[in-house]
Amino acid sequence: MKLVNQTKLVAILLVFLLLVSGCASSSSTKNSSSQETNKEDASKPKSGGELTYALATSPDSLDPARSGLAVAVRAFRTIFDSLVVQAPDNTIKPWLATAWTVSNDGKSYTFKLRNDVRFQDGTPFNAAAVKYSFDRILDPKTQAKNAVALLKPYQSSEVIDDYTIKINLATPSASFLSNLSQAMLGIVSPTAAEKYGDQFSKNPVGTGPYKFVSWSENADIVVQKNKDYHWGPANVENKGAPYLDKITFKIIPEEATRIGSVQSGQVLAAETVPPQNIAALKNDSKTQLLKVNTIGLPYTLFFNQRKGPWNDVKVRQAVQLAVDVDSIVKTLYLGTYERAWSPISPGILGYDKSLEGETKANIKKANQILDELGYKKGSDGIRVKDGKPFTLKYVDGSPNREKRNDIAVIVQQQLKKIGIKVEINITQDVATVIYKNADYDLYGNSQVNSDPNALSAIYHTRTDAEEAVFKGLTGGSDPELDQWLEQGTIELDPAKREDIYKKVQQKIIKDAWIIPVYVFPYTVAASKEVKGITFDSLGYPLFNDVNIER
Amino acid sequence: MAILNKILLKIVTAVVSIFGSLVLVFCIIYLLPGDPVLSMLDPSVATPEMVANLHKELGLDQPFYLQFLHYFMSVLHGDFGQSLVNRDLVLPKILEHFPATLALTLASALVSIIIGVFFGVLSAIYRNKWIDFIARLIGLFGISMPTFWSGILLILIFSVFLNWFPAMGSDGWKTIVLPSLSLGFVGAGLIIRMVRTSMLEVINESFIVTLRAKGLSERAVMYRHALRNALIPAITIIGLNIGELMAGTVVIETVFSRQGIGRIVADAIMAKDLPVIQGVVFFSAIVFVVINLLVDLSYSIIDPRVRRAN
Numbered sequence: 001m002k003l004v005n006q007t008k009l010v011a012i013l014l015v016f017l018l019l020v021s022g023c024a025s026s027s028s029t030k031n032s033s034s035q036e037t038n039k040e041d042a043s044k045p046k047s048g049g050e051l052t053y054a055l056a057t058s059p060d061s062l063d064p065a066r067s068g069l070a071v072a073v074r075a076f077r078t079i080f081d082s083l084v085v086q087a088p089d090n091t092i093k094p095w096l097a098t099a100w101t102v103s104n105d106g107k108s109y110t111f112k113l114r115n116d117v118r119f120q121d122g123t124p125f126n127a128a129a130v131k132y133s134f135d136r137i138l139d140p141k142t143q144a145k146n147a148v149a150l151l152k153p154y155q156s157s158e159v160i161d162d163y164t165i166k167i168n169l170a171t172p173s174a175s176f177l178s179n180l181s182q183a184m185l186g187i188v189s190p191t192a193a194e195k196y197g198d199q200f201s202k203n204p205v206g207t208g209p210y211k212f213v214s215w216s217e218n219a220d221i222v223v224q225k226n227k228d229y230h231w232g233p234a235n236v237e238n239k240g241a242p243y244l245d246k247i248t249f250k251i252i253p254e255e256a257t258r259i260g261s262v263q264s265g266q267v268l269a270a271e272t273v274p275p276q277n278i279a280a281l282k283n284d285s286k287t288q289l290l291k292v293n294t295i296g297l298p299y300t301l302f303f304n305q306r307k308g309p310w311n312d313v314k315v316r317q318a319v320q321l322a323v324d325v326d327s328i329v330k331t332l333y334l335g336t337y338e339r340a341w342s343p344i345s346p347g348i349l350g351y352d353k354s355l356e357g358e359t360k361a362n363i364k365k366a367n368q369i370l371d372e373l374g375y376k377k378g379s380d381g382i383r384v385k386d387g388k389p390f391t392l393k394y395v396d397g398s399p400n401r402e403k404r405n406d407i408a409v410i411v412q413q414q415l416k417k418i419g420i421k422v423e424i425n426i427t428q429d430v431a432t433v434i435y436k437n438a439d440y441d442l443y444g445n446s447q448v449n450s451d452p453n454a455l456s457a458i459y460h461t462r463t464d465a466e467e468a469v470f471k472g473l474t475g476g477s478d479p480e481l482d483q484w485l486e487q488g489t490i491e492l493d494p495a496k497r498e499d500i501y502k503k504v505q506q507k508i509i510k511d512a513w514i515i516p517v518y519v520f521p522y523t524v525a526a527s528k529e530v531k532g533i534t535f536d537s538l539g540y541p542l543f544n545d546v547n548i549e550r
Numbered sequence: 551m552a553i554l555n556k557i558l559l560k561i562v563t564a565v566v567s568i569f570g571s572l573v574l575v576f577c578i579i580y581l582l583p584g585d586p587v588l589s590m591l592d593p594s595v596a597t598p599e600m601v602a603n604l605h606k607e608l609g610l611d612q613p614f615y616l617q618f619l620h621y622f623m624s625v626l627h628g629d630f631g632q633s634l635v636n637r638d639l640v641l642p643k644i645l646e647h648f649p650a651t652l653a654l655t656l657a658s659a660l661v662s663i664i665i666g667v668f669f670g671v672l673s674a675i676y677r678n679k680w681i682d683f684i685a686r687l688i689g690l691f692g693i694s695m696p697t698f699w700s701g702i703l704l705i706l707i708f709s710v711f712l713n714w715f716p717a718m719g720s721d722g723w724k725t726i727v728l729p730s731l732s733l734g735f736v737g738a739g740l741i742i743r744m745v746r747t748s749m750l751e752v753i754n755e756s757f758i759v760t761l762r763a764k765g766l767s768e769r770a771v772m773y774r775h776a777l778r779n780a781l782i783p784a785i786t787i788i789g790l791n792i793g794e795l796m797a798g799t800v801v802i803e804t805v806f807s808r809q810g811i812g813r814i815v816a817d818a819i820m821a822k823d824l825p826v827i828q829g830v831v832f833f834s835a836i837v838f839v840v841i842n843l844l845v846d847l848s849y850s851i852i853d854p855r856v857r858r859a860n
Binding site: 060198201202217219250251252254258263264265266399431465469 | 597
């Protein structure tokens, strides 16, 4: 019966895929030259033109301090520059800051700033503007979001002279420079921020390669070329003003419409291509497919260790053995997403490659563990202990982002094989269910981040005060792990940090705190006319080198 | 005088309905599980003080009746509150986006009336012939097809393959064609059935026989007399249908990426932006009540019997 169910599910999926791919591929020709990267040709890029770029959701705010969404970063990265930039090899390179020194105790950074930069509104860029930008994030009136966490452990800034600033931290922080490279800590024009107040999110002004023109809600965000720009970062080829006159970010939530708009030529590029369209688009002579893995914490299922039996490492290991992540990723994403093996994604400092291939599904062993723990299978195949059936409450959010709800259904099928009954709760109110009530046994989440210190917020033991506001995702506590995470936060030697975070990753996987599932690839479908879309180290698109060839 | 009284009574009923909907909307939103403040703050940085301050700022620390009274008084002054996400004033935001939704609703209503009446009449005239079956099939399709599916199908055919109409957007008349077809088709299904049934009833009445006996052409009998009488029940359906259409814009505006209040409320629901949800739902209730008031009043213009009944 179990087998029949799963075969049925697979059969339905296959039929659906055939239908979808049948519809889509009829429009494509037999051109098999798929393009995964989008480097410029030797020919000189043409100036002028407008790029239309479809976003999958509405940005929440174009104020770097007040935004909490990746989609917003894709739009406002064009408007705001940062002090430093993180190169693809994770080294930190100058941007608005030309050089910096760190004090011996690791608690203060002195930055030399460029003296030839102006904000798009004409305000000169200087040390006072940097101080203003950071102090503004800490000001409760700003109601800053993710920027607050990124800026930690920032304490204060001292303007030494116009182009020198000293930043003081409460504690040493190995991830501080990497965090400074993120767009959410971009430098804002003090004049504009003062003038617009809480409407700055609709009138953003920075030093970036494009300046803001308009934002009509649910329709589009328009930015235009900043002609004075000549301080491009190390991760782009064109350090001067961008080639494009204008970028229009169109907001098209429905995926079929978004991809249809590229195919019909209504927009030149669209983000987040559904897996079933990827193959067809690769073979389409008019479009190209760009793909980059995002870095940070991959999509991971977290056990809630506050509740029994999930505080027992053996029970968690049994579930870890029973969930066949390979088959989930292959079935749902058709080979377009990579499987995750560690609590952090490949490409991030300290990623432990040795974990790849380590965790293999093994139903027999999982059953054996549960047998030994005294969970007896009942007549309906569900295990019982102390008269209580073995259930697992699996919570996931709605809408069904990246087919995460479907993962829940497959896990339900898979855990049935070892006699665990999975109850799925798809909720719109993740804030209450997860972060307030912690009413779950298994819950999945992911995070874009540039530094392994992101592990600390998730896996370090939380204080009662912290738990009173928001419950942490794991509810677990391990003194050894805490110690390593604390070391990792302050250790400034990259080689030593790598070793620390390798130990952290191994321990988290060995003790089955989580089941890592997939690494999210950011995908863009673009017309072949569009050249030069590149991505930064976090996987956000860069438009400095983009040009349109007609 | 009698007719004035009747109109006055209808208006009073409308005002009471609007107040009722305000109470209902407020209660539903109040009873929704979950604290909006929790979804506004970032779990990794929020402190208890931040939560408490925000509660106070939004007036969420006050008892239910005070919150309602406060909301009611503000609404009377035309203040629907502020968005929790981006601090926008709710009413100006609705008014800015409503014309796009209204245009889509009216275009869809037009589509459903044209398709509905056309096939409804054909269906009745050629009862049980193949034309009738085809018309009824179209009606069945209209009622059963979900708009998000028919919308994507239309995009695939008319944008991707034929490149006749844009797949998305809300600038220019071309962008309204596909969404209004997709949405109007649903209403068309209902109207086909309604017009067919009432046409068949009218056709069998004795005055039609008299008209035919007087030697009027079949065309005149059908279009000048039968259809006119058959339209009265259809108009009621259209009036009620406007509500359905407005609800349908929530899906259609998202599918076709159009601006409008449907899209705003869809986004607000995802973001738990309560003042916006509350504002849009209440505003839609007002529009719905007003349209039905107009439909009620229009009977007396179309059907002389209603006038005389007064």
